[in-house]
Amino acid sequence: MKRQGLVVAFVVALSIGAAGQQPPPGAQGGNPTKAEGTVLKNRAPVNKEVLRVTLPRPKEADLSNGVHLLVMEDHRTPQINFSMIIDGAGGYYDPAPLPGLAGFVASLMREGTATKTSEQLSEQLDRLAAAVTVGAGISSPFANVNGNGLTTNLDTVLALMADVLMNPSFPQAEIDRYRTRTRAGLMQNRTQPAFLAQERLNKVVFGDSPLARVAPTPAALDALTRDALVEFHKAHYVPDRALLAVTGDITLEQAKAKAEAAFGAWKKSGAPLPAQTETAPLTGPSISLVVRPNSVQTSLRIGTLSIDRKDPDFFPLTVGNRILGGPFGRLFEHLREQKGYTYGANSGFTSSRVKGSWTASTDVRSEVTDPALTDLIDEIRQMRDVPVPEKDLTNAKKAIVGSFALLLESPNAILQNYVDRYFYGLPADYWDTYAAKIEAVTADDIQRVAKKYWGADRLQIVAVGDLAKVEPALKKLGAVKVYDAEGKPIQ
């Protein structure tokens, strides 16, 4: 593997400026003096005009088996990328006793078909520098079968992609191998503070919903059978609600003809899409501590339920979140630039057919857990209590609208917007009116959504780190539930 492009050697030392007070050697932490933070001299030659772009629309067609086709032509380079996105085949629909089954199916589809072994598939694809991959998010409703390569190899790539999609054989030997490797992976997950934080936060935000899942359980791995794989594949990998998203050096007509030839034998099942249900409302705030021995940092998360993708609050929440936790937003400015507690601090939210989550995140050295958490909570409070100044509002909107120009370098990114539009049922002109809707957001709108979603009674606090250094800070805020790194309560 040769590393090219933006890959740095050995220790990746990516960084962007700034920090806080230097802690004295051997006595880090305490109460560093506040630093100046960002200062604007306003002498730079900024072009006042926001470069407005209209996203090109993909061309659309329907295949005879009901698959909807989206094609975004990109003739800059002789490559093609075919993504079959299958609604209903993701981990959201795992049967309750087998959390992770959809992911097992996706991983094992690539490990052999009726006519080809795993090795044969790999050899054929690798020799062409092509790829066929299958993925299914553990809490997502979607699975994705992807084929990509040079345009000259289009027919081979599509034939292998279709074979993997329609004829996986799930050999028992591959299942056994997969089980062993995945079990080790689950063990490795628990060494990562980010995993432990996500696992706990999802539990307190999403409760019993499948949206809470972050990884399969060892029990599900143990219980996995070939029959379960075959059955899930048969029931869920159906074209009825699938979308084929294509980018590359190809036209709609060519893509349609190639897709009909490759996927024509994939027949409709007629079964309806299984439902998704909303998460139960939050009943109050909570504080959780996951003990990770030998930690030198505390991973802090504050999360809550957000919105579904069609909610009109999407726009004020997008702008408000940008101000609070976007690139060089308030969390970054305050916790890193002024206080020097952390390398980074940010926030973001997810939304789909059902409500997603909103999360603010930072990792701070253990000694400053208390003041960092206090500041994090206070920044969120200010969004509720104080209208954002006009300057912050204007800058955030400009940043969001202006960055649309950068999307035009990536037809895949543009197409993803139209994939979202398709699956979430957004209006046909959604991306044409997006900028205007962002620009219409007011300070009042932001304060309203901050109060609605970031109210103190909705915020779930999760910390991962050293028990002795973290627990006192959390206890000041209320009752703390303590878990070990296996996710089990220990108090």
Add this chain to the structure above:
Amino acid sequence: MLRAISRGLVPVLLAVVSVSAADGPVIKFTDVKLKNGLRVIISEDHSAPTVSVAVNYFVGSADEKARRTGFAHLFEHMMFKGSENVGPGEHPALIFTNGGSMNGTTNQDRTLYYETVPANQLELALFLEGDRMRSLDINKANLDNQRGAVQEERRLRVDNQPYGQTFEKTGEQAYDNPAYKHSVIGSMDDLNAASVDDVATFFKTYYAPNNAVLSIVGDLDPKKTMALVEKYFGAIARQPDPKRPDLTEPPHTAERRSTIDDPLARLPRLDIAWIAPPSQTADSAAIDVLSDVLSSGRSSRINQVVVREKQLATGAAIFAADAKGPGLISAFATVAPGKNPADVEAAIYEEIEKVKNGPIADWEIEKAHNSARRAQAAQVTSTLQRAVQLGEYAMFYNNPNLINTRTEQILKVTAADVQRVAKKYLTKENRSVVTTMPKAAAPKGNQ
């Protein structure tokens, strides 16, 4: 304007049109030097209304003095803390507010700064890069301000991560020459020791126009762009050319080994590093193909045999990193539960011996060739990637056209070449092995 430009410029390579054996369009560019020595590479591409600016400075952690490990990267942070006409943090604020993205990154050999912006903000990006190259604001408050973030970055990426110390040990043990021996992030003690004088000297020595390459790719007018470059960079004073570090690694005569305990890890891990020749030397392309045969893709020998067939490791890979000096061919494997690191190591060596003694199938060589072709085809999809590559190839090898010709080197490599370099470099004497063991027994159950 045009006349003024042509007076001040020294052509390095005129508009390059090269015929490439690989897929994908040829990337055309101009390549000139300002009078102060700043090398400027411009490549026009109107397929999207964006432009990327990359400034490569020829300084990295290999240039650091003794007891100043981590300094090149700490300095990189200083570059965002203001200059004569730009306040602390104003550079990122302006880029993001105007729809762009930006960052900086440091490795052993170079420090890179970059922006991608909507095409109508090109002047902003050039102004910001020019102002800090000319007039960085150096003071104790800014330096102290940076140290904390870098130290938290070290905690985040190294000290709080399983196998974090493994990366540092691998480099320390593999090299004798101090240039590449220490990590880019550096030690806490050395970061604490960095002074304002260090910053001022470093800036003057290395952040001079004659030690940098400015590359600009995207939706631009070359003449107007050159005029802006002259305006914002032309008056920056040249400095004496800095002395390049001696990167030479003395020949190794015996295998190096160690075992370290890691309280944050749960599975053992094996890391093997062999010293390789510098990139873009006679054996480099063959080493690339060698690493493809051993480890590229699911079909590779290491994956098929060590991971899948023998199930000794849950993951394993071998790769050759680009480096201006002697880089590493690195192998790592996460040892499967219940398996022995020594057996994993033996299995990796067995696959290497099979490559040395053949046969290598045609399809394995074809895979490496096609992989290079595809990488070349893909590079036109990002203005930033092209800007970075053009700059690095110009700076390291005085040959930005490698962006078009590098693939040709790979296409010439044969199975015999692969075997020759495997025998030459993947030897016992040339390798350094670090085994990382979980310090405490993994807790029972993984629920």
